[in-house]
Amino acid sequence: MNNSFGEQFRVTTFGESHGPALGAIVDGVPAGLELDEAYIQKALDRRKPGQSVFTTPRKEADAVEILSGVFEGRTTGTPVALLIRNQDQRSRDYGDLAEVFRPGHADYGFFRKYGIRDYRGGGRSSGRETAARVAAGAIAAKYLQEKYGIVIRAWTEAVAGISGEKTDFDFIEKNALRAADPDRYPAMEEAVRNAIAELDSVGGIVSCVIEGVPAGLGEPVFDKLDALLAHAMLSLGAVKGIEFGDGFAAAGLRGSVNNDKMSPEGFLSNHAGGILGGISTGAPITFRIAVKPTPSIRQEQQTVDQENNPRTVTVQGRHDPCICPRIVPVVEAMASLVLADLTLRCH
Amino acid sequence: MNNSFGEQFRVTTFGESHGPALGAIVDGVPAGLELDEAYIQKALDRRKPGQSVFTTPRKEADAVEILSGVFEGRTTGTPVALLIRNQDQRSRDYGDLAEVFRPGHADYGFFRKYGIRDYRGGGRSSGRETAARVAAGAIAAKYLQEKYGIVIRAWTEAVAGISGEKTDFDFIEKNALRAADPDRYPAMEEAVRNAIAELDSVGGIVSCVIEGVPAGLGEPVFDKLDALLAHAMLSLGAVKGIEFGDGFAAAGLRGSVNNDKMSPEGFLSNHAGGILGGISTGAPITFRIAVKPTPSIRQEQQTVDQENNPRTVTVQGRHDPCICPRIVPVVEAMASLVLADLTLRCH
Amino acid sequence: MNNSFGEQFRVTTFGESHGPALGAIVDGVPAGLELDEAYIQKALDRRKPGQSVFTTPRKEADAVEILSGVFEGRTTGTPVALLIRNQDQRSRDYGDLAEVFRPGHADYGFFRKYGIRDYRGGGRSSGRETAARVAAGAIAAKYLQEKYGIVIRAWTEAVAGISGEKTDFDFIEKNALRAADPDRYPAMEEAVRNAIAELDSVGGIVSCVIEGVPAGLGEPVFDKLDALLAHAMLSLGAVKGIEFGDGFAAAGLRGSVNNDKMSPEGFLSNHAGGILGGISTGAPITFRIAVKPTPSIRQEQQTVDQENNPRTVTVQGRHDPCICPRIVPVVEAMASLVLADLTLRCH
Amino acid sequence: MNNSFGEQFRVTTFGESHGPALGAIVDGVPAGLELDEAYIQKALDRRKPGQSVFTTPRKEADAVEILSGVFEGRTTGTPVALLIRNQDQRSRDYGDLAEVFRPGHADYGFFRKYGIRDYRGGGRSSGRETAARVAAGAIAAKYLQEKYGIVIRAWTEAVAGISGEKTDFDFIEKNALRAADPDRYPAMEEAVRNAIAELDSVGGIVSCVIEGVPAGLGEPVFDKLDALLAHAMLSLGAVKGIEFGDGFAAAGLRGSVNNDKMSPEGFLSNHAGGILGGISTGAPITFRIAVKPTPSIRQEQQTVDQENNPRTVTVQGRHDPCICPRIVPVVEAMASLVLADLTLRCH
DSSP, X not given: OBOEEOSSSEEEEEEOXXXXXXXXXEEOOOTTXXXXXXXXXXXXXXXXXXXXXXXXXXXXXXOEEEXXXXXXXXXXXXXXXXXXXXXXXXXXXXXXXXXXXXXXXXHHHHHHHHSOOOOGGGXXXXXXXXXXXXXXXXXXXXXXXXXXXXXXXXXXXXXXXXXXXXXXXXXXXXXXXXXXXXXXXXXXXXXXXXXXXXXXXXXXXXXXXXXXXXXXXSBTBTBOHHHHHHHHHHTSXXXXXXXXXXXXXXXXXXXXXHSOOEETTEESXXXXXXXXXXXXXXXXXXXXXXXXXXXXXXSOEEEEBTTOOEEEEOOOSOOOSOSHHHHHHHHHHXXXXXXXXXXHHOO | OBOEEOSSSEEEEEEOTTSSEEEEEEEOOOTTOBOOHHHHHHHHHHHSSOSSTTSOOOOOOOOEEEOSSEETTEEOSSOXXXXXXXXXXXXXXXXXXXXXXXXXXXXXXXXXXXXOOOOGGGGGGSGGGHHHHHHHHHHHHHHHHHHHXXXXXXXXXXXXXXXXXXXXXXXXXXXXXXXXXXXXXXXXXXXXXXXXXXXXXXXXXXXXXXXXXXXXXXXXXXXXXXXXXXXXXXXXXXXXXXXXXXGGGGGGSBHHHHSOOEETTEESOOTTTTEETTEEOSSOEEEEEEEOOOSXXXXXXXXXXXXXXXXXXXXXXXXXXXXXXXXHHHHHHHHHHHHHHHHHHOO | OBOEEXXXXXXXXXXXXXXXXXXXXXXXXXXXXXOOHHHHHHHHHHXXXXXXXXXXXXXXXXXXXXXXXXXXXXXXXXXXXXXXXXXXXXXXXXXXXGTBXXXXXXXXXXXXXXXXXXXXXXXXXXXXXXXXXXXXXXXXXXXXXXXXXXEEEEEEEEETTEEOOSOOHHHHTTSTTOBSOTTTHHHHHHHHHHHHHTTOOBOEEEEEEXXXXXXXXXXXXXXXXXXXXXXXXXXSTTEEEEEETTGGGGGGSXXXXXXXXXXXXXXXXXXXXXXETTEEOSSOEEEEEEEOOOSOOSSOEEEEBXXXXXXXXXXXXXXOSOSHHHHHHHHHHHXXXXXXXXXXXXX | OBOEEOSSSEEEEEEOTTSSEEEEEEEOOOTTOBOOHHHHHHHHHHHSSOSSTTSOOOOOOOOEEEOSSEETTEEOSSOEEEEEXXXXXXXXOOGGGGTBOOTTSSHHHHHHHHSOOOOGGGGGGSGGGHHHHHHHHHHHHHHHHHHXXXXXXXXXXXXXXXXXXXXXXXXXXXXXXXXXXXXTHXXXXXXXXXXXXXXXXXXXXXXXXXXXXXXXXXXXBTXXXXXXHHHHHHTSXXXXXXXXXXXXXXXXXXXXXXXXOEEXXXXXXXXTTTEETTXXXXXXXXXXXXXXXXXXXXXXXXXXXXXXXXEEEOOOSOOOSOSHHHHHHHHHHHHHHHHHHHHHHOO
């Protein structure tokens, strides 16, 4: 296992979907930062379930408690421990889930790796694990905003193949999918409703733009800024790809077009997405991630059990038909952790 | 700086494009592995310049010397140090390059980060740095092949927007672009020749498939197998994106289609690219990376100098018009390093 | 800050003396280990305050809760989070302690390092922090005992300059100082009583012997077994020195005497303390640590305040007059963490 | 293996006693530091063999070459690679040494750990490995001296049980043992000559004092300054113990005596050796290490071979009868690496 992320600003997380609690220890938080539970709670509330018709109705307050590292409202330089109790722990009957592997889930890999697994709601592989990341990332985001004026914003760019064409940041928190294009939103929402009606789920694309990053962040040669961001984003179970700036489209461009020319006023374009040679250039950092459709669907699917016998499984309960809206705050949290760590590694 | 990669099988590299030498220390190589310079040299020869009309004619033998860790033809468990001398060190006149920033290059970021830079051929940010990765990766690949039967193969899937449609592994080493589709190759080659004629460069896409990986590799939650592979690939300066399995296409699929159903004979499809929840499933691991067009072009480009005065720059000398063919062995090397490390971290 | 210890069996701790809680996340615990709270509680009870007239009467149940990583009585391979609530949090009047630096304590260094400090009972620098180490170490000890039959035992060898001459393991838990020599114990006890009567404290020496360690543990060159044990022991605030085998006495010996000769039955002596070249030899590992006298004494001492004005301070409340008996289980815990980590790094 | 030391100023070393070369990669060296080979060579010359009648006459120039990281006389922020070729590589007849284990050496542990060993002069376990540490440490020392005015000085305090009583820094480089007490030196020298005459060796104690360290260095709780220094010193094969400040003597003191009182002018004593709670206080840092007698002696010693048959061995060739004088520069180098790393981890 490796449940730690970062070198000088390092978060270590724990917790299973239906265990007693989730949480994190955030080590390396600079001393003197104003911090309280109310601030972190706001970040957690953006991720918690039951926010709309498009998220699982599971009831979880996701109330966070700060256990250490804060004295008289300020961080002291000692590790900040964060605790989130699970409320939904009723030992329901998991029936088949205790024996079979759900297609598209981590069940099989965990079983092959450890020879044992906590099958309750996916255990450690549940998306619920990201609550701890969001709580820790909120501390990083506050530090970055106050010290550098860095602002990190993510949104749902596409759902079910329907892409937004403009980015209205004010619209993001006003719709159930965290989409940024009011005009394309109705089509996106309809696509999700259709999927729900057909006991299915949809994938999408989440975009992120980071402004205010000073030039010089990123540690060549292996811990390039884009390498660490890619590591962070691919550490999310539902993410299947990432691209920076023009990304895969750049593969079809010529150098004369893709190179961002410079003037005394700065870069004349941003095909690179704010990163050259793994180091931030001061231009906005832009990346997009591919989010796969929710693997939990109410259709009967062919699978096997732990003895490799042929079985079928139908995942009961209501799950998010599209992960995008809830992964948005997680993407912002992970990007915050990467940048906070690099600012403290930078010399 | 962070010039180390991996935890239990860890490579640390050094060297500038026009400094005395490049090299690596490979720590954690299991004892008893047969190893000699001839084997590593073969891997280096696949990456070295001057192999075809499509690679820079720079003369470098890239001859490797093993300085430690091998006794009587076998590794001893002590670190294996590898040395590659640079031959092309003539102190030529770099003219403008000492003062201006080449568009699309790391020059600007390095200067802003360190306040000083080795401008000779890009110094540490030169693609030449990857020679050390290839030498180290060859040791990892040998270990993986002999202990697990793991085979890693990469190839150029697309160039200048022209994609291959089939994968003929035998063809890869028989063409100047390391393309895998003999039918589409002529069109790819023509596209590159046109770019050269117009003093320009092209990008492309490199694919990789890894067979023989046992189920269970990958360390949840942060060091997932795909997270580490993404970290490894994005640590290559020219790479702008990565996707696993169906990748970005999966964002447009429904769960009922994207989920790989299972039978006693194994997975019935491989949309996931051999990784679920960050752990290998035993299915072939597949990923694609976006390679940007070579930033060094012989056209005059607008830029600035270190005092932020407006300047223009024309990069002299002949450079690879397309990086894909030479990045192929580097992709295989980095994938080898990731897997070797995980096999030694796996319990 | 660095609140993590170990590479493959890694513990990360948090918590202040008078904050809400202390705890640890133990990452890398092999799956399938039987574990419950009652087992860990036993280890914690050995360290907790109020066990005898020679330990502070502070009331702390030190009740541990397992928050994750255990399912149906066995570890799952996911991180094991441990929580210990502080009971003694009453916001008493700390008076001078909020401004002055206690001689012999970490107050001054923390203030100079962070510019802010949690002065309540020493905050993070309190010996109370070791409760989290003991809880985590208990898991490591169980793994070592069950998988390798490794047994780690520490005891108070000397107090106030009075040294034990024999080692009766059965006696250790039967006396207030965890001394191992019943004959010398009365003199030790009297020395401590005298110090108490004179509002003073005493130091001592703690010995540790580890049996059952297989040959081959220890990672040359920097993570030698003795280097890691020294790192672990000196990470305890009250420890001022460590020696292995004959230690400082070996500095006065000749090679012909100090070298441990070998026979088919094994080593004929153990001057080396079971470690040669940083690698375990299979012989018992022995080391001794110097424990300074408790810095908290009820005598008036000369010091300064945060504005560097001359002040005096008298530390109120009853503190352990000798740290040795309570550091014994902490030494065993830290040794367990070092060995568990090395067994998982060893290939 | 773990051949890397440090987090932000990290050295990775390689090389065997009779392999082609030794060396190091120093990562994290701040950009802009003036550096050339002549400076590093001076440090190496202090450690190299053949300096006096008391060191092995093995001929090694220990000439260092800088392979990377320096441009126009200054560091660039990229890794500095250092190469030291071995001259003495003649494949002599190692006879018994290829099969038997030398008492007091790492031979047995290496064989049990790796199942294979480079028996030529101890291979990786040879003290010769420390040449790479001295070269790397010289860079750290230069950085510390220029940026903080930190001065690190070590010397031989005792040999064969004969202790120096005063410390004359000017005398250290003027005698074959690097002793600091001119009056006691003759007795020390005689003790060593007697040991040589009797085909034996002697141990000793090396002291170190570090001045100019700012308050606040050291990372609680696990990477305390003394914990890292202990780790560094015990990573030297011949070191069997370390103590800070009063060390083991403090175990016999009372708190009222051992506590260093403070005044506006600073600490009134330095029993603590400049470290409290693992953090530097600004007072001089002092520690002492126990160095065992050289295990290589020309007397016949009882041992076993790789098949565990009883054998005897007499180590041929002339070896240092006392390791102290040559370990002195290594102690300074390791202390430099610890401090340089902490200054870069300090926030």
